[in-house]
Amino acid sequence: MSLALYGHPFASFVWKPLIALYERGLTFDFRMVDSDHPQNARRMAELSPTGQFPALVDGDRKVTQSNSIIEYLDLFHGDAPPMVPENAREALDARMIADVFDDYIHAQTQRIVGDALRGEDERDPRGVADAHILMERCYDWMEPRLHGQEWATCGGFTIADCAAAPALFYGDWVHPIPARCTALAAYRARLLSRPSVARVVEEARPYRPFFPLGAPERD
Incomplete structure (x- = not known):
């Protein structure tokens, strides 16, 4: 099967x-x-x-x-290099950075988008403001860690990058990466140019009109 x-x-x-x-x-x-x-x-x-x-x-x-x-x-499945490195220390780093992208960018993006789908009387402006703050802090935290690195951690494409791709793709739509975070912005661009990521972006393109905050034209 x-x-x-x-x-x-x-x-x-x-x-x-x-x-x-x-x-x-x-x-x-x-x-x-x-x-x-x-x-x-x-x-x-x-x-x-x-x-x-x-x-x-x-x-x-x-x-x-x-x-x-x-x-x-x-x-x-398959004999490609593992997304979670075999080295225990590197595996810990990869899982940690994946969790950072999941919790502090990805989940916060969903919080902001989810709020936009609610009726006016159900909105949570404080929660949305807190989500923007968390995303900004995470952008700044990741910035120095990406200097001189092609991928997020461990010297190769890992589970951390699988997490970063959707987190930064949609995250930049709702809370744009600030101009000071040049390494993070360059990393996002590298992710979007990787064939596996470019493929999921294209497969999702027909559904962009459903994005409640309006999908930008730039990606």
């Missing part, structure tokens, strides 16, 4: 395992989860405790959570 990934091409957390799948050159079925595919939505509800994608099905094995899917692919 072939691999099957459940998700939506515009969903930022789905990008992470998609990038890993493309990096490893794996064949898989993409199961679209939307109103036109109710059977996939029902299956997704079974695979995840919250019904949120992504989820990977590999025969009898079912894996949810984007980072876990990436690590599963490292262990059981």
Whole structure:
């Protein structure tokens, strides 16, 4: 049985395992989860405790959570370099930076976007302001760590970069990278030029009108 990934091409957390799948050159079925595919939505509800994608099905094995899917692919599929380095210290660094991008840029971006989808009487301006502050602090924290580096950590493309790609792609839409963060901006550009990332960007392009804050023309 072939691999099957459940998700939506515009969903930022789905990008992470998609990038890993493309990096490893794996064949898989993409199961679209939307109103036109109710059977996939029902299956997704079974695979995840919250019904949120992504989820990977590999025969009898079912894996949810984007980072876990990436690590599963490292262990059981393909012979490409692992997204989580084999060296324990480097693996710790890669997971740490992935968590930084996930928690302080990616999740905050979703917080801001989610607020824009609420009715006026349900808005959380303080929460949105706090999210912008966290993103700014994370941009500044990452900036010196990227000086002289092609990728986020460990000298190669890792799970940290899988996390950084959607985090910085969408994050820059809602809280633009400041002009002072030249290394971070250059890193984002390198990510978008990597074939696996460029592919997910293009696959998501038809859905940009759904972005509630308005998708910029520049990417």
